[in-house]
Amino acid sequence: MAPHRATEPYIGLMSGTSTDGVDGVLADLAGGSIRLLARASRALPDELRRELLALNTPGPDELARAANAANALTDCYADVVHDLLACAKLPASAVRAIGAHGQTVRHAPESGYTLQINAPARLAERTGIAVVADFRSRDVAAGGQGAPLVPAFHAACFGCGTGRAVLNLGGIANLTVLDDPVRGFDTGPANMLMDAWIQRHQGLAYDRDGAWAAQGSCHDALLTALLNEPWFAMSPPKSTGRDLFSLAWLDDRINRLPCSKPLPAVDVQATLLRLSVDTIASAVRQHAPGAQEILACGGGVRNPVFMNALARALPCRLSSTDACGVPAQDVEALAFAWLAQAHLQGHAACLPAVTGARHATIAGCLYPA
Ligand SMILES: Nc1ncnc2c1ncn2[C@@H]1O[C@H](COP(=O)(O)OP(=O)(O)OP(=O)(O)O)[C@@H](O)[C@H]1O
Numbered sequence: 247m248a249p250h251r252a253t254e255p256y257i258g259l260m261s262g263t264s265t266d267g268v269d270g271v272l273a274d275l276a277g278g279s280i281r282l283l284a285r286a287s288r289a290l291p292d293e294l295r296r297e298l299l300a301l302n303t304p305g306p307d308e309l310a311r312a313a314n315a316a317n318a319l320t321d322c323y324a325d326v327v328h329d330l331l332a333c334a335k336l337p338a339s340a341v342r343a344i345g346a347h348g349q350t351v352r353h354a355p356e357s358g359y360t361l362q363i364n365a366p367a368r369l370a371e372r373t374g375i376a377v378v379a380d381f382r383s384r385d386v387a388a389g390g391q392g393a394p395l396v397p398a399f400h401a402a403c404f405g406c407g408t409g410r411a412v413l414n415l416g417g418i419a420n421l422t423v424l425d426d427p428v429r430g431f432d433t434g435p436a437n438m439l440m441d442a443w444i445q446r447h448q449g450l451a452y453d454r455d456g457a458w459a460a461q462g463s464c465h466d467a468l469l470t471a472l473l474n475e476p477w478f479a480m481s482p483p484k485s486t487g488r489d490l491f492s493l494a495w496l497d498d499r500i501n502r503l504p505c506s507k508p509l510p511a512v513d514v515q516a517t518l519l520r521l522s523v524d525t526i527a528s529a530v531r532q533h534a535p536g537a538q539e540i541l542a543c544g545g546g547v548r549n550p551v552f553m554n555a556l557a558r559a560l561p562c563r564l565s566s567t568d569a570c571g572v573p574a575q576d577v578e579a580l581a582f583a584w585l586a587q588a589h590l591q592g593h594a595a596c597l598p599a600v601t602g603a604r605h606a607t608i609a610g611c612l613y614p615a
């Protein structure tokens with residue numbers, strides 16, 4: 247009989263800047279392995295999505311609204327945990343911990359804080375599983391950006407010194423250069439502005455398959471105005487979010503264009519796609535000139551217009567992490583399962599070379615089962 251191999255199941259839950267939903271994975275992380283056992287996703291209820299988006303900007307009664315939104319989000323998290331356990335046919339008691347990122351509503355490391363809406367105590371109570379949460383604050387307290395958090399996981403998953411880089415196309419795009427030591431930073435918007443623009447003009451959550459962007463033409467003057475944003479010229483370490491790249495930011499640039507007639511909305515969408523593509527390609531050229539292959543992950547991988555434009559703009563080959571056996575949609579959630587394990591093992595997974603912190607720190611805070 248084959249010897250019984252010990253397993254170390256962890257759950258990772260990610261709800262990112264796109265505010266589209268919760269992605270969850272259950273993975274066996276025993277002995278440094280990363281073996282996906284189950285995956286599950288749930289869309290956020292419309293009302294919660296609207297409230298989370300609203301909480302990104304100052305408004306009335308924020309404290310009570312944030313607390314209520316945290317509970318509602320946590321109930322979605324608990325549903326995803328339930329789906330994962332049912333799918334893998336595992337009892338909650340078998341899972342070592344859940345890594346639950348929460349929903350970022352403010353990210354201001356330069357002011358000394360980053361804020362993720364989350365109710366980890368409620369999640370531990372509802373699931374009976376230990377929860378690791380608040381992954382970013384300690385790094386910010388140590389003078390870092392608190393972001394990106396995933397490069398240490400990307401290195402563990404895909405290896406270093408391979409001539410590859412990992413590109414996550416979520417709301418924001420972030421690049422991990424798999425050099426030794428590993429480097430990583432946000433490059434700017436991936437889907438976030440395109441999502442917001444199509445929501446405003448067509449009431450849709452996102453531009454499915456990039457079909458709308460493909461019908462428009464890039465407006466060169468607008469693209470130049472958007473690329474003039476000083477954040478793009480900053481050197482890493484750097485991170486960003488909705489605090490900067492919002493519709494208000496876009497409207498401001500559009501309004502300042504010397505145009506006599508309004509820009510067709512479809513052309514703005516095409517320009518936003520071009521903005522994401524150009525800023526990613528320029529970050530690769532500047533900070534990963536030796537990269538031979540970019541492994542893309544996140545929701546943007548499912549947008550063929552985005553991926554084709556990127557493939558044309560990048561100086562090297564573009565593929566998806568699917569090609570390495572890691573489903574593109576699961577990479578970020580896997581990272582939070584891995585970060586939960588790193589926390590329990592006392593492994594400092596926040597890398598100062600990435601975040602700019604004064605020293606490496608253990609990410610997260612534990613809420614025991
Ligand atoms: N078929 C598709 N066509 C076009 N865009 C898509 C498609 N599927 C997903 N997307 C885009 O991917 C986004 C969701 O990606 P993802 O969940 O990776 O982002 P996120 O929640 O911001 O995560 P993170 O912050 O972890 O990177 C959607 O908002 C949408 O813009």
Ligand SMILES: [Mg+2]
Binds near residue numbers: 261264267
């Ligand atoms: Mg998402």
